[in-house]
Amino acid sequence: MKAEFLNSNQAVAEGAMAAGLGVYVGYPITPSSDMFEYLSEELPKRGGSVFQAEDEIASINALVGASLAGAKSMTATSGPGFSLMMEGIGFAAMVEAPLMIVDVMRAGPSTGIATQIGQGDIYQARWGSHGVYNLVAYAPASAQEAYDYAIKSFNAAYRVRTPVVLMTDAVLAHTRERVVLRDPGELEIVGRKAPKVAPDQYRPYRPDPEDLVPPMAFYGEGYHPIAESLSHDERGYYKTDDEIYRALVSRLVRKVEVNKSKLIASKSYYVEDADVLFVAIGSMARNLLALVRELRGRGIKAGMFRPISLWPFDDESFVAAAARASKIVTVELNQGQLYQILKGILWDNRNKVSNPTIYNLDMPLPTLPTPDEIMGEIESRGWKLW
Amino acid sequence: MSSGSKHEIVIAGRGGQGILLAGYILGKALVDEGYYVVNSEEYSAETRGGDSKAELIVAKDEEPDLMTVQRADIAAFMYTDQMSKYYKLVGKSATLVLDSTFIKEAPKDAGKVFMAPFTDVAEKQVGNIRAANMVMLGYFAAKTGLVGLDPLINAMKSVTNPNWVEVNAKALKAGYELV
Numbered sequence: 001m002k003a004e005f006l007n008s009n010q011a012v013a014e015g016a017m018a019a020g021l022g023v024y025v026g027y028p029i030t031p032s033s034d035m036f037e038y039l040s041e042e043l044p045k046r047g048g049s050v051f052q053a054e055d056e057i058a059s060i061n062a063l064v065g066a067s068l069a070g071a072k073s074m075t076a077t078s079g080p081g082f083s084l085m086m087e088g089i090g091f092a093a094m095v096e097a098p099l100m101i102v103d104v105m106r107a108g109p110s111t112g113i114a115t116q117i118g119q120g121d122i123y124q125a126r127w128g129s130h131g132v133y134n135l136v137a138y139a140p141a142s143a144q145e146a147y148d149y150a151i152k153s154f155n156a157a158y159r160v161r162t163p164v165v166l167m168t169d170a171v172l173a174h175t176r177e178r179v180v181l182r183d184p185g186e187l188e189i190v191g192r193k194a195p196k197v198a199p200d201q202y203r204p205y206r207p208d209p210e211d212l213v214p215p216m217a218f219y220g221e222g223y224h225p226i227a228e229s230l231s232h233d234e235r236g237y238y239k240t241d242d243e244i245y246r247a248l249v250s251r252l253v254r255k256v257e258v259n260k261s262k263l264i265a266s267k268s269y270y271v272e273d274a275d276v277l278f279v280a281i282g283s284m285a286r287n288l289l290a291l292v293r294e295l296r297g298r299g300i301k302a303g304m305f306r307p308i309s310l311w312p313f314d315d316e317s318f319v320a321a322a323a324r325a326s327k328i329v330t331v332e333l334n335q336g337q338l339y340q341i342l343k344g345i346l347w348d349n350r351n352k353v354s355n356p357t358i359y360n361l362d363m364p365l366p367t368l369p370t371p372d373e374i375m376g377e378i379e380s381r382g383w384k385l386w
Numbered sequence: 387m388s389s390g391s392k393h394e395i396v397i398a399g400r401g402g403q404g405i406l407l408a409g410y411i412l413g414k415a416l417v418d419e420g421y422y423v424v425n426s427e428e429y430s431a432e433t434r435g436g437d438s439k440a441e442l443i444v445a446k447d448e449e450p451d452l453m454t455v456q457r458a459d460i461a462a463f464m465y466t467d468q469m470s471k472y473y474k475l476v477g478k479s480a481t482l483v484l485d486s487t488f489i490k491e492a493p494k495d496a497g498k499v500f501m502a503p504f505t506d507v508a509e510k511q512v513g514n515i516r517a518a519n520m521v522m523l524g525y526f527a528a529k530t531g532l533v534g535l536d537p538l539i540n541a542m543k544s545v546t547n548p549n550w551v552e553v554n555a556k557a558l559k560a561g562y563e564l565v
Contacts, residue, residue: 176413
């Protein structure tokens with residue numbers, strides 16, 4: 001292990017390479033571009049390939065091919081490019097190609113403000129492509145977590161054979177911190193589950209009944225897997241029967257649900273006796289935690305829940321953190337996307353919590369507010385939180 | 387810097403003045419000296435002339451929560467426009483380091499103020515106007531006592547292009563020795 005002074009873009013690159021990154025395809029966009037630059041220098045030295053495609057649509061589709069051919073595959077982008085990738089994300093979900101998309105969130109919609117922070121892509125990551133499917137998304141809150149969750153994102157991608165979105169933001173992307181880079185032996189690296197049958201017995205979309213994930217044959221190994229974006233049966237042949245379609249897309253959703261315990265992650269702070277529970281992700285959670293500590297210093301029973309897996313959400317840990325809270329406050333640089341997620345979870349778990357009021361501290365700002373500015377925003381709403 | 391102390395630092399100027407590199411080198415030198423450092427950067431879409439700001443949150447004993455500066459106790463400004471724009475981040479009685487080539491007057495409520503013509507010194511004494519950021523950084527280190535000249539030179543060597551090491555070292559030294 002060794003410690004380096006890296007920003008989150010570089011930390012993600014290091015984590016991805018530690019996980020065995022083979023192919024990076026991308027199109028430059030602020031604030032993700034320096035990850036591309038870093039990998040252009042570093043990845044070829046470690047035996048991988050870097051390719052600049054003509055745009056983000058080509059990037060994501062090239063990655064699907066690279067993934068099916070056996071390479072750990074990744075791209076990085078930001079809002080406008082992420083929007084362009086949506087069709088390809090659906091393609092990856094349908095053909096069950098494990099790959100990683102890093103979305104460095106910036107202010108939007110559209111081209112918004114290129115160099116400034118946003119947190120508005122939470123729902124887009126999960127629901128941006130059309131149709132019935134599922135995927136995994138993580139939101140780290142430090143350069144160290146960016147490194148750790150780059151590795152975990154690839155592990156998740158191969159565990160459930162879906163695209164995985166690693167969501168950072170413009171502030172994290174350009175903030176250097178100490179990052180401990182681990183040696184190969186210190187890391188858990190999950191690879192594909194290879195076929196155990198002979199090529200003539202192999203069905204590329206026949207799931208393992210336990211985890212609903214089909215064993216994955218790579219191109220060139222003699223199994224001749226078909227990548228079919230249309231509705232398909234276990235062989236990969238185009239079929240439109242109700243039952244075949246339903247079984248396929250239900251499995252695409254359920255394979256994430258049945259493996260949820262291996263995918264979820266979150267952190268709770270001061271929740272044991274918390275009356276006011278704050279919830280935030282990414283760099284916002286850092287400045288919010290500083291405010292929570294200030295409030296604790298003033299004798300206010302404040303706590304914080306920080307989801308790291310956004311999809312699937314760690315609802316059990318959230319409900320445990322919220323058990324004693326009478327007020328829950330989501331704090332985010334958008335119109336209240338975590339707020340919408342938590343309302344549903346609280347309703348589903350209304351017997352396990354004590355009827356808390358949930359407040360939406362939505363701050364669609366292109367800059368990260370300081371603890372004082374968050375406090376000022378709370379006071380301006382006139383809420384009686386303590 | 388005494389053990390257990392924390393600092394919030396802002397360095398700002400125009401795009402092209404080398405603000406972000408100065409922040410990176412200062413951060414790297416402090417990390418090498420055993421501090422926790424959170425070094426964020428903000429810049430506008432223009433390559434030259436826009437706003438450019440580096441922030442550092444420095445602590446000895448524990449990793450800081452803060453991502454961004456709330457009340458800087460030390461600030462360096464290399465241009466008037468960005469001093470006006472970011473002075474709101476500077477706390478009362480902070481230490482200011484200013485490039486007097488461009489900034490003729492310090493804010494009235496500042497604490498300690500240290501001014502020197504970094505850009506002029508870079509151009510006339512070091513022989514390269516682009517090293518003004520390193521002159522500032524050397525002077526900054528000497529006046530604040532945060533870090534010594536050698537750790538700065540070592541950090542600079544580890545992050546800058548080899549072609550620039552000699553001129554940067556000369557500029558850091560020139561700034562450190564400015565009175």
